[in-house]
Amino acid sequence: MPLKGNDSKPHAGMQDVLIVEDSSLHRQRASDICQQLGFGSIRHAGNGEEGMAMVRERLPDLLLLDLEMPRMDGVQVMQQLAQENLAPPIILTSGKDYMLISTLELMGAGLGLPVLGGLKKPLKQSQLQDLLQRLCRQASKHGEDCRLYDPASVRQALEQGQIIPHYQPKVDLKSGHIKGAEMLARWQHPTDGLISPARFIPVIEQQDWATELTLSMLEQGLRQWQEWARHGLRLPLSINLSARSLQDSSLISAVESRLQHSRVPARYIIFEVTETAIADKLTEAIGIAARLRLTGIGLSIDDFGTGFATLQQLTRFPFTELKIDQSLVTSIADKPHLQAITDSIIALGNRMQLCTVAEGIETQQDLDTMLQHGCLMGQGYFIARPMDASQFLLWAKQHQPGFKPTPRTIS
Numbered sequence: 001m002p003l004k005g006n007d008s009k010p011h012a013g014m015q016d017v018l019i020v021e022d023s024s025l026h027r028q029r030a031s032d033i034c035q036q037l038g039f040g041s042i043r044h045a046g047n048g049e050e051g052m053a054m055v056r057e058r059l060p061d062l063l064l065l066d067l068e069m070p071r072m073d074g075v076q077v078m079q080q081l082a083q084e085n086l087a088p089p090i091i092l093t094s095g096k097d098y099m100l101i102s103t104l105e106l107m108g109a110g111l112g113l114p115v116l117g118g119l120k121k122p123l124k125q126s127q128l129q130d131l132l133q134r135l136c137r138q139a140s141k142h143g144e145d146c147r148l149y150d151p152a153s154v155r156q157a158l159e160q161g162q163i164i165p166h167y168q169p170k171v172d173l174k175s176g177h178i179k180g181a182e183m184l185a186r187w188q189h190p191t192d193g194l195i196s197p198a199r200f201i202p203v204i205e206q207q208d209w210a211t212e213l214t215l216s217m218l219e220q221g222l223r224q225w226q227e228w229a230r231h232g233l234r235l236p237l238s239i240n241l242s243a244r245s246l247q248d249s250s251l252i253s254a255v256e257s258r259l260q261h262s263r264v265p266a267r268y269i270i271f272e273v274t275e276t277a278i279a280d281k282l283t284e285a286i287g288i289a290a291r292l293r294l295t296g297i298g299l300s301i302d303d304f305g306t307g308f309a310t311l312q313q314l315t316r317f318p319f320t321e322l323k324i325d326q327s328l329v330t331s332i333a334d335k336p337h338l339q340a341i342t343d344s345i346i347a348l349g350n351r352m353q354l355c356t357v358a359e360g361i362e363t364q365q366d367l368d369t370m371l372q373h374g375c376l377m378g379q380g381y382f383i384a385r386p387m388d389a390s391q392f393l394l395w396a397k398q399h400q401p402g403f404k405p406t407p408r409t410i411s
Contacts, residue, residue, distance in 0.1 A: 014132070016041040018060035020051035020077065021093070022069040026121055030064055030093070033125045037132065048072025052080055060088050062132075066121075067094040067104060075104060082111035091131055092118040098335040117330075130363065147199065154203045158212060163187050163200070165220050166386035169395060170238070170357060170379045173371050178399040180236040182272070182379060183221050184386045185213065210242030215254055218269070222262035224389050233396055234268065238300060241271040246285040256295055266296030270321060274302045286316055293318040300357075305345055314352065322349040324375065326360025332369060339373065346374045 017039045021027040027044055034042050043060065045051035049072045055063065067074035074092060081087065090113055094101050101118035108115035116131045157163050165183040172179055187195035204213050221237045228234070245251050259266055271292060293299055300321035301313065305328045314322075324345055332338040349356035358370040361380030370378055384395060 014061040015039060016043070016058070016060045017062040017064060018043045018045065018051065018054055018088070019064045020045045020048060020069070020074075021064070021066040022046055023066070026066070026093070026123070030123050033123055033128055034064075036125060037129060048074065048077040048080075051077060055081070055086055055088065056084070059086060063088045063090045065090055065092055067092055067096065067101070075107070078104075078108045078111055078113055078115075082113055087113055089114045089116055091116050091128070093121055093123060094118065095121045099337045102335065102338065130365070133363070148203055149195075149200050151203055151207055154200050154207070155209075157187055157189070157200070158204075158209060158216065161216070162189065163213065163216065164388075165217050165224070166388055167237075167392040168379055168386040169384045169392070169399065170377060171383055171399065173358070173367055173376055173378050176383075176399055177401060178235065178396050179377060180238060180270075181392065182238040182386075183217050183240075185217060185240075186386070205242060205244070208244060211245040211248050211251055211254075214239060214241055214245055214251075214271075215258065218255065218258055221269075222258060222264050225264050225268060226262060227389075228393065228396075229264075231393065233393065233400070235396070236268050236270055236298065238270040238272050240302070241273050243274070246273065246288050249284075249288070251288060252291045252295070255292065255297070259295065267298070270298035270300050272300040272302040272321075272323065282316070289317050293320075302359075305341060311348075314348070319352075319354060321355040321357060322352075323357045323359050324370075326380075329358045329360050329366055329370060329378075329380075330362060342373055342375075350374070 017034050019027055019030045019034070019042065021030060021044075024046075027046070031042050031044065039062075043054055045054050047069050051063075051065070052072070054060075065074045065077060072080075074094075078090070081090075090108060092101060092104060092108070092115065094104075098118070098120060101120065105115050105118045119127050119131070163185055164187075166186045167181040168184060169178050170180040170182060171177060185197050185201065187197075187200050189195050204210055217239050221239060225234075225237060259269070273289070289299055298320040299318060300323055301317070301319050302323045303325040304322050305325045322345070324342065328338060328342045328345070332342060346356050355377060356375050358366075358375045358378035359380060361367050361370065361378045361382050363382055366380070367378065367382060387395060
């Protein structure tokens with residue numbers, strides 16, 4: 001299966017690890033593993049108080065934090081870190097069950113700490129290496145300056161068409177064949193180059209320009225679909241739909257007019273709505289969602305499994321697709337309770353005749369695990385990164401049976 005992996009060193013850019021662990025045996029084991037992984041500086045603390053003092057002295061590149069310690073346990077350490085605005089990447093370790101470890105992973109994330117995951121003791125090198133590989137991929141994605149642009153600059157970018165789509169393939173996990181693409185907004189800045197959405201999407205949402213962005217992405221996607229169709233490529237395109245747009249009654253006519261003008265069949269367009277986005281003003285959101293479906297457009301519930309009242313939302317909204325959140329895709333191989341949740345989501349999707357898609361696939365293990373649990377479609381950096389239109393066409397050529405595009409220039 002022609003899918004692309006990542007062979008970078010797991011600790012790239014990381015040198016200093018702090019192991020906070022009261023057991024000398026587990027502390028030594030963790031130290032040995034970190035040494036084998038190439039860390040240049042390995043510091044130890046026998047309890048939480050000592051660990052906090054060492055973090056204050058020098059913020060580590062990685063904190064291995066035991067949850068059960070006398071005087072100051074791992075929960076208290078995380079709370080103190082958040083209180084003091086100290087945020088080293090954290091991996092939790094414990095001999096307790098995975099349910100408790102996962103609960104505390106979520107607590108740490110809720111405190112604003114970069115919790116990479118939790119591992120059950122005794123530590124295994126392969127599991128620690130996997131979490132560090134994920135950290136390096138995240139760093140490569142988000143290592144750029146994350147400061148927000150000012151609203152005036154973002155407004156100008158919208159008006160001048162500088163915010164453009166990149167396309168991330170959605171594939172059949174068994175064959176690797178391409179089945180669709182998600183459109184992801186990028187800003188092609190005239191002097192700063194390609195800008196991450198983290199630097200402008202929050203501004204667009206704050207300024208209530210989300211529907212405008214969605215319609216701009218739709219227009220560009222429809223034009224690109226027409227161009228690809230002339231090459232023989234016809235794929236569903238997924239576009240993110242903001243919570244604010246579900247309260248905008250003008251959205252329907254705006255979408256319909258653009259579809260009619262493009263003559264692209266509505267069945268090739270899917271709007272992705274985050275699970276949490278549809279919790280408020282339910283009646284209005286249901287009405288707009290239903291009208292979108294009446295046009296023939298698909299509707300996907302994104303990040304499924306991360307919020308509340310999900311079953312109620314599935315019964316009330318006319319979804320055609322269910323996207324499993326990345327937190328239920330990555331590193332669940334040794335977590336029976338997360339496997340059970342994932343199994344339930346996939347089974348529910350199948351019973352409701354929804355296309356189920358795993359998002360955030362970052363390793364071969366992620367892909368294999370999703371297949372083992374019955375999920376047949378997915379996307380993520382392990383499969384392919386988001387690409388511009390010309391790169392996407394070349395990628396599709398290699399991943400769609402019988403597709404042989406003519407040698408034309410993509411506009």
